[in-house]
Amino acid sequence: MNDNPSPTRIALEKKLEKQAPHIFDLTKKAEISLKKANLNNHQAKVALCLDISGSMSHLYSSGKIQKLAEKVLALGCRFDDDGSIDIFLFGANDHYPGEMTIDNFSHFISNILRQYPLEGGTYYGKVMKRLRQFYFPSDRGTQHKTPTSADQPVYVMFVTDGATADQQETINQLRGSSYEPIFWQFMAIGKSNKDATAKKGFFAKLTQVFESDFSFLEKLDELEERYLDNADFFSVEDPLGIPDQDLYDLLMGEYPNWVKQARSKQLLR
Numbered sequence: 001m002n003d004n005p006s007p008t009r010i011a012l013e014k015k016l017e018k019q020a021p022h023i024f025d026l027t028k029k030a031e032i033s034l035k036k037a038n039l040n041n042h043q044a045k046v047a048l049c050l051d052i053s054g055s056m057s058h059l060y061s062s063g064k065i066q067k068l069a070e071k072v073l074a075l076g077c078r079f080d081d082d083g084s085i086d087i088f089l090f091g092a093n094d095h096y097p098g099e100m101t102i103d104n105f106s107h108f109i110s111n112i113l114r115q116y117p118l119e120g121g122t123y124y125g126k127v128m129k130r131l132r133q134f135y136f137p138s139d140r141g142t143q144h145k146t147p148t149s150a151d152q153p154v155y156v157m158f159v160t161d162g163a164t165a166d167q168q169e170t171i172n173q174l175r176g177s178s179y180e181p182i183f184w185q186f187m188a189i190g191k192s193n194k195d196a197t198a199k200k201g202f203f204a205k206l207t208q209v210f211e212s213d214f215s216f217l218e219k220l221d222e223l224e225e226r227y228l229d230n231a232d233f234f235s236v237e238d239p240l241g242i243p244d245q246d247l248y249d250l251l252m253g254e255y256p257n258w259v260k261q262a263r264s265k266q267l268l269r
Contacts, residue, residue: 008081012102016077020102026074026244033248034078037256044155045086046076047131048100051160052091052113053122059161059189059239060118066109068239071247072157073100079155086134087112090127091119096134122162125169128184131156132173136180143176147227147266153181155255159239161189163216170216171223178226181267183258185251186221188214188235194221196234196250197242228261229254 005013016024034040048069059065069087076085084101088094089112097112104111129141135154164170174184192214214235221233232254236242242250262268 006081012077012081012083015083015102020105023070023074023077023102023105026071027077029244030075030078030248032245033252036249037252039252039256039259042079042259044079044153045135046072046079047086047088047135047154047156048072049088049090049127049131049156049158051122051162052089052095052116052118053160053162054091054118054120056161057118060109060113064239065159068159069100069109070105071244073102073105075155075157075248075251077102088127088131088134089116090123092121092123093119094123094127094130096130122160122164123166123169124158124160124164125166125173128170128173128177132177132180132182135182139176139180141173141176143172144179145227146179148180149266149269150181151269153183153259153262153268156182156184157251158184158186159189160186160217163214167216170220174220174223174231175226178228178230179267181262182230183255183262184231185255186217186231186233187239188217188233189237189239190214190235191237192235193218194234196236196246197238228258228265228267230258 016027031040034042050065073085077083084099087097087100089097095116097116100108132139132141136148139148190213217233220231234250
């Protein structure tokens with residue numbers, strides 16, 4: 001799929017085609033979106049942050065989060081030759097259960113939920129700090145005013161169905177991470193003014209104004225006092241209600257421009 005694939009890339013594609021043909025097909029769709037964004041040879045680490053608050057119960061039991069995670073894994077396979085993504089969880093607490101890979105993906109979500117049951121509460125800031133410390137331990141997840149550079153960025157898919165109880169800490173973490181090569185793609189499950197599957201037109205937009213459940217995430221998308229605009233946000237009422245190709249296009253909405261700016265501001269070497 002890349003013009004000059006490495007031996008590691010070729011091996012990964014053969015493994016995908018044999019062990020996970022549906023994920024192999026998803027990587028082809030992701031590749032189309034990456035090529036449109038001029039990122040077909042781009043490399044990045046991919047992390048998936050999943051809300052494990054109690055209100056997410058049906059989304060997990062129905063298998064929708066498992067399928068969404070597989071779509072993110074496919075993106076990870078296009079961004080990184082190791083064929084894995086890092087999974088982080090957040091509810092009342094924050095957790096790192098490990099990597100989702102081509103070898104363990106099939107029951108990964110149900111397996112980790114047995115170890116980390118759904119929790120009563122939603123805190124974004126805690127898991128954002130953990131993730132920053134995971135990738136850039138020297139920064140300690142604090143606010144700082146000097147750029148941290150790396151060879152590869154971290155692309156974070158952050159999935160939630162509710163508001164956070166630690167808004168100021170979340171703001172602090174987003175501002176602090178704007179000095180690091182981390183891009184946050186927030187995706188809310190529910191209605192908002194940035195519903196990716198909403199019908200178009202004046203009356204549809206007027207209705208959405210009164211249906212927004214994610215005003216704080218919309219605020220984060222436009223947050224001031226950042227070294228670099230390092231976040232994007234959209235919502236969907238059903239995580240499987242959007243065609244795969246449209247989803248990958250959305251995931252590349254603001255990221256390509258962030259990559260260019262991150263290079264110019266010494267976040268990426």
